[in-house]
Amino acid sequence: SQTIHQWPATLVQPVGSPLSLECTVEGTSNPNLYWYRQAAGRGLQLLFYSVGIGQISSEVPQNLSASRPQDRQFILSSKKLLLSDSGFYLCAWSVKGATGSEQYFGPGTRLTVT
Amino acid sequence: KNQVEQSPQSLIILEGKNCTLQCNYTVSPFSNLRWYKQDTGRGPVSLTIMTFSENTKSNGRYTATLDADTKQSSLHITASQLSDSASYICVVSSGGSYIPTFGRGTSLIVHP
Numbered sequence: 001s002q003t004i005h006q007w008p009a010t011l012v013q014p015v016g017s018p019l020s021l022e023c024t025v026e027g028t029s030n031p032n033l034y035w036y037r038q039a040a041g042r043g044l045q046l047l048f049y050s051v052g053i054g055q056i057s058s059e060v061p062q063n064l065s066a067s068r069p070q071d072r073q074f075i076l077s078s079k080k081l082l083l084s085d086s087g088f089y090l091c092a093w094s095v096k097g098a099t100g101s102e103q104y105f106g107p108g109t110r111l112t113v114t
Numbered sequence: 115k116n117q118v119e120q121s122p123q124s125l126i127i128l129e130g131k132n133c134t135l136q137c138n139y140t141v142s143p144f145s146n147l148r149w150y151k152q153d154t155g156r157g158p159v160s161l162t163i164m165t166f167s168e169n170t171k172s173n174g175r176y177t178a179t180l181d182a183d184t185k186q187s188s189l190h191i192t193a194s195q196l197s198d199s200a201s202y203i204c205v206v207s208s209g210g211s212y213i214p215t216f217g218r219g220t221s222l223i224v225h226p
Binding site: 032041042043044046049051059088090092094100101102103104105106107108110 | 145146148155156157158159160163203205207208209211212213214216217218219221
C-alpha cells in the first residue's frame with residue numbers, strides 16, 4: 001500500500017531563517033506531487049506541483065521554492081522566512097499521468113514563524 | 115475561472131442530528147467531484163468521489179449527491195457523532211488538468 005510521510009510535524013522558526021520541509025512517498029512510482037499551504041481557518045492554497053523529477057511548476061509567486069531530487073521525494077524550501085509563511089503545509093500525491101485522480105495527503109507540517 | 119463555493123462556512127449541530135453541506139462549482143470541463151474530511155491538524159481524507167454520470171454516492175453515514183446540470187453537490191451526514199467534527203472540503207477536478215479546484219471548506223462542530 002502507498003504511504004506518504006512529511007517531516008518535521010511541527011516547526012518554529014525565526015523570521016529570516018531558512019526552511020526545508022521534506023515529503024516522501026512509498027509504494028508507488030512516478031507520482032504527481034504537490035505542496036499546499038493552509039492558513040488558519042482558510043482553504044488549501046496550491047504552492048507547487050511536479051509531474052516528474054526536476055519538473056516543478058509554481059502556482060503562487062513567493063519566497064518559497066520546491067525541488068524533486070528523486071522520484072518520490074519532494075522538498076519545500078525558503079532562504080529567508082517571512083511571518084506570512086506561517087501555516088500548515090501539506091504534501092500530496094496522485095497517480096502519474098492521470099488527470100482528475102484522487103490526491104492523497106500527508107500528515108502535514110505546522111510551521112510557526114516568530 | 116474555475117471556482118468552488120461551499121456553504122455554510124461553519125455549522126454547529128447536536129450529536130445525533132443530521133446535517134447537509136452544500137457545494138457549488140464552476141469548473142469546466144468537469145471530471146469528478148470529491149468530498150474530503152479534514153480533522154484539525156491532519157491532512158484531508160477522501161470520503162466520496164462522483165463522476166458526471168453519478169448522482170448519489172454513500173460512505174457509511176455520509177451521502178453525497180451531484181447535480182451536474184446545476185453544478186451543485188451536497189454532503190449529507192446522518193446521525194452525527196462527535197467524531198464528525200471536522201472541516202469538509204469539496205474538490206472538483208477538471209479534465210486534462212493535474213490541478214483540482216478546492217473549496218474553502220465547511221467547519222462542522224458536533225456538540226454532545
